[in-house]
Amino acid sequence: MSEIKQIISSLELMPFQKGKEGICVDNICPLNNFICNDNLHLPELKNIGGVYVFWWSGNINKFTNALNSCSYYLKAKRSHKELIKIQFTNEWVENSTINRNICLYIGKSTDLKSRISKHLKLGTKDIWNKSKKISGIKPNSESQLRIGVERVFNKSILDGLIDDISISWVTLDGYENAINRFYLENYFIGKLFPLFNIDIER
Template sequence: MYFGGHMHKSEPIRLIKDLFDGQKINLPEEPGVYVFWWLGDKDTLMKSNRTQILKGPKGEAVPITFEDWWPEFLEYPCLYVGKTTNLKKRISLHLKRRCKGRLHTIPKTNEKLKAVTTSCQLRYGIEHVFPEHDEPLELISESVGFSYLSDFSSGNSTVERFFTEDLLIGKYRPWFNIDSER
């Protein structure tokens, strides 16, 4: 049984730009749990647009502020934790590298809008916290890191990935996994 091990240590974390060889993504096409990390300057992240308005029960506005709430044992701030049946494909969907410029228009009122796809939470989150950045893929490439675990060898790997993702969300406190209660 796996519970996150060393996914938060700098050794398995790779900059997004280092995952690619031209257009090819150097990741396995296998199931796993993955984490996106902020490797850039933490002050830059903390000075970003950290306010977001979620939709709560009955469409009620629920204001939140992303804080420096990461546990001290983390070397880098955690942005997003996810699980997938295909790491290579899922990361491609998160980044949408063929779509240059901004994919999302973030309202000045900071409402969380529906993302272009349900699979690009990282891209949407970066575009929200850095609304003035015209080329979010450049920012992601240079400032975001990635780690993953794909060693779920039990016959119940789907269940193990589910519980591991939930555990890491609770443990790492990623900004872009937050959603309102319904």
């Protein structure tokens, strides 16, 4: 328990103000740095646990224009048939932005390389075989980053959009860090307002 308190208290001393560097913020790198021949090359993260963050690092106007014009829906509870339309406001995007990088998705895993690969599915051209982008129904439960970006732009992330996406991470390996990963992920979500972590309560 003392280790957890130490990590949380150190985070509280590191405010996420614009222009400030911090964990998962000061090591933002373009995704393309780790992609070759449609494969993700991050051998140092294989079977390593931690928390990761996806960012939009491309042209901000390109992204906000797409956000403002997209039809982004989430499915309501299973017992309900209606779709919930999501409106991405300028204030929301501003609160998600650090150093001109917009926070898209935050997650945790015991195997960072494998989890990041599932978000991207680089070998799959079309992930929407069983559902439509405006249906509110996700084509799978593991590609949240790709699903969010493709709903906004209405095209495959592999058609040039991946050039505008970056990633950062902090390693917290082993089961002894399971609780640390849990709270660190939630801390970042509360601070960075990632656009594609949203969901409807069941």
